[in-house]
Amino acid sequence: MIDALHHVAIICADYDRSKDFYTRILGLPIIRETYRAERRSWKCDLAVGHAQIELFSFPDPPPRPSRPEARGLRHLAFAVRDLHAAVEHLQQAGIVVEPIRTDALTGRDFTFFADPDDLPLELYEVDPAGPPPGTMAT
Structure with a gap:
């Protein structure tokens, strides 16, 4: 039924800082970058092998607990x-x-x-x- 992982979506707090991290430091190439004015949101598709990371910005996203073993x-x-x-x-x-x-x-x-x-x-x-x-x- 499932052939492969297509993408992982990440919502960041500071779009420019996160885009720099994923592209410059991790070296992930940009597939496309789009500003969606109606949502005041950037979306940057990054290539990771045969999959993608969708990097999003949204105004004031709430924090999500991620450590130590959050659900x-x-x-x-x-x-x-x-x-x-x-x-x-x-x-x-x-x-x-x-x-x-x-x-x-x-x-x-x-x-x-x-x-x-x-x-x-x-x-x-x-x-x-x-x-x-x-x-x-x-």
Whole structure:
């Protein structure tokens, strides 16, 4: 029934700051950016492999609890082929990154950091010899 993840929507408090974070620091390319005057809202579609992030701005969005284990979406995870290089890149940009841990079930390394609105984000190292991140092994 479901073929793939299409997009994840994120509402941010400061559109320019979040757009800079996701495009410049994380390196996600912009697919399109639209201002919707009737909603006083920006919408920026960002490419993430075969999926997208929809980055929204709305006037005065209420905060959402996200830690430690609030109900709802727990975190957004990005696949990377070289976790240590990705962590170094984030740290050079001034992003605080948690210590690298190993997933007891898969043996893969991962870590967490936060976006400008404190949304928990994860970097999960995938097999460099495997299929490209965002695709399914067959």
